[in-house]
Amino acid sequence: MKLFLDFDGVIADTVKAVCELYREDYLLYNKYKDISPDEIDTWDFEELFFLTRHTLRNYFNTGRFFDALDVIPSFEPQFIEQLGEMYDLKICTIGDSPNIKGKKIWLSNNLTDIQCYELTSLCGEDKSTVDMSGGIIVDDNSNNLRTSNADIKICYGEEKGWNRDWTGLRCKDWKELMEILGELCRYTKEG
Numbered sequence: 637m638k639l640f641l642d643f644d645g646v647i648a649d650t651v652k653a654v655c656e657l658y659r660e661d662y663l664l665y666n667k668y669k670d671i672s673p674d675e676i677d678t679w680d681f682e683e684l685f686f687l688t689r690h691t692l693r694n695y696f697n698t699g700r701f702f703d704a705l706d707v708i709p710s711f712e713p714q715f716i717e718q719l720g721e722m723y724d725l726k727i728c729t730i731g732d733s734p735n736i737k738g739k740k741i742w743l744s745n746n747l748t749d750i751q752c753y754e755l756t757s758l759c760g761e762d763k764s765t766v767d768m769s770g771g772i773i774v775d776d777n778s779n780n781l782r783t784s785n786a787d788i789k790i791c792y793g794e795e796k797g798w799n800r801d802w803t804g805l806r807c808k809d810w811k812e813l814m815e816i817l818g819e820l821c822r823y824t825k826e827g
């Protein structure tokens with residue numbers, strides 16, 4: 637069974653990295669206010685007063701974004717190996733070409749085994765161009781979940797502005813996600 641795993645907000649702590657870059661760049665400005673990643677509730681980081689959409693998009697294409705990028709706190713690199721044994725694992729992510737290049741390097745530096753997954757990279761608004769039929773999608777953005785043709789859709793992470801409307805299956809951290817994916821794997825093998 638195919639498993640399509642999101643990158644930003646599922647494997648990598650993208651919100652935290654953006655907040656760090658914003659602090660570096662605007663700390664000395666009069667209207668600067670320290671915002672913690674937990675306070676971010678909008679997809680375009682509207683909480684960060686000085687950050688324009690243009691600057692935000694550029695952040696994702698810089699080396700220093702990837703330098704600031706950590707894994708999600710509950711994530712452990714061996715999960716990718718374990719999922720690679722259970723599923724046909726694909727990491728499916730949207731980004732400009734420098735962002736995708738950065739993600740490839742970051743993944744090879746932060747995950748134990750690069751061979752156990754394939755990276756599906758996309759441009760555009762959602763992941764509907766990828767045929768996920770018969771598979772599972774894990775994503776923190778409800779729009780990606782809604783527009784996907786995957787059979788099973790799991791919303792990852794805390795409730796945020798970009799997924800609050802999701803009424804389907806949810807998991808709050810990697811512990812819960814691994815339990816759900818383990819169960820699904822056993823169930824589909826038995827069935």
Ligand SMILES: [Mg+2]
Pocket residue numbers: 642643644645646775776777
């Ligand atoms: Mg995401």
